[in-house]
Amino acid sequence: MQAVAFLYNHELSISVRRRHTCRCCKTSPDEGLKQYKYFFFDIDGTLTNSNPGGIILPSTFETLDKLRKNGHFVAIATGRAHWMAMDFSHESKIDNLVCDGGNGLVINGELLGIEPLDKNICLEIIDECIEKKFPFGVSLGDVPELYTCNEWLSNFKMHTKIIVDPQIDFHRVDNIYKIFIMATHKQEAELTAIHKLGYMRYHGDQLIVEPLEKYRGILKMIEIQGGKPEDIVVFGDGHNDISMMRQAPISIAMGNAIDEVKEVATYITKSNQEDGIEYACKHFGWID
Numbered sequence: 001m002q003a004v005a006f007l008y009n010h011e012l013s014i015s016v017r018r019r020h021t022c023r024c025c026k027t028s029p030d031e032g033l034k035q036y037k038y039f040f041f042d043i044d045g046t047l048t049n050s051n052p053g054g055i056i057l058p059s060t061f062e063t064l065d066k067l068r069k070n071g072h073f074v075a076i077a078t079g080r081a082h083w084m085a086m087d088f089s090h091e092s093k094i095d096n097l098v099c100d101g102g103n104g105l106v107i108n109g110e111l112l113g114i115e116p117l118d119k120n121i122c123l124e125i126i127d128e129c130i131e132k133k134f135p136f137g138v139s140l141g142d143v144p145e146l147y148t149c150n151e152w153l154s155n156f157k158m159h160t161k162i163i164v165d166p167q168i169d170f171h172r173v174d175n176i177y178k179i180f181i182m183a184t185h186k187q188e189a190e191l192t193a194i195h196k197l198g199y200m201r202y203h204g205d206q207l208i209v210e211p212l213e214k215y216r217g218i219l220k221m222i223e224i225q226g227g228k229p230e231d232i233v234v235f236g237d238g239h240n241d242i243s244m245m246r247q248a249p250i251s252i253a254m255g256n257a258i259d260e261v262k263e264v265a266t267y268i269t270k271s272n273q274e275d276g277i278e279y280a281c282k283h284f285g286w287i288d
Helices: 010-019 043-047 058-069 082-092 119-132 214-225 239-247 259-264 276-283
Strands: 038-041 073-077 097-099 104-107 110-114 136-139 145-148 161-164 178-182 199-203 206-209 232-236 250-253
Touching: 038 043, 038 214, 043 082, 043 232, 058 073, 058 276, 073 082, 073 214, 082 097, 082 104, 097 214, 104 214, 119 136, 119 178, 199 239, 214 232, 214 239, 232 239, 239 250, 239 259, 250 259
Parallel strands: 038 073, 038 232, 073 097, 145 161, 232 250
Antiparallel strands: 097 104, 104 110, 136 145, 136 178, 178 206, 199 206
């Protein structure tokens, strides 16, 4: 149940900056900052051709390779937990990640840390779920396990191991990283504490309480790399991309993106099934 605590502080950023250089560039991140961009891509529905899941189109693989060869920094920005995101990292050959909705950072394949959720608010959410008898599971670390105190969640298909422990006291655990709740749209309206933290409906009746501040993690990664915020480019399509799309200087919505993402994007490209990433990068002249 262990995960690495991650404090967003100046001392950490300085120490990491000395240890890491941008692999995708021939120079260190401190050189040629005006020339290079820092790209951050959502996974499901952006890098892949469906949401959730899907595959990476050949054109997307080629585009990522061209961006790196042209000296740009390429990274993933995802709500996925670190343990889950790393499989996709290996598949996509992208070893820089903002994961856990902005609370986790990976540079050159090395996990720098994951910041947990606000425990007091999490306990409010858990108490509500117990009171209203909503099935729920709690992630206590960077592992594919969810802990719960009753059998309610056992009837649902989950991508992680469900550990039922009637004796568990969530008030006594060290950290909480995500909460999964099974609730219909009507039942969602009965939950009040989830609005104090970020959450989204993943698919069907599954809600995930997790940070929706990918851009916070992006800014930290840019600081570590010695870059400038004005050189950030983000691609996204879903609800947990809205915040970063709104804040990034260049935000590109996939053609398949939800309307809320398109409304705040600076550019709308073709869909994830129509080589949208390649199309946008050619449009802006980042690749030939």
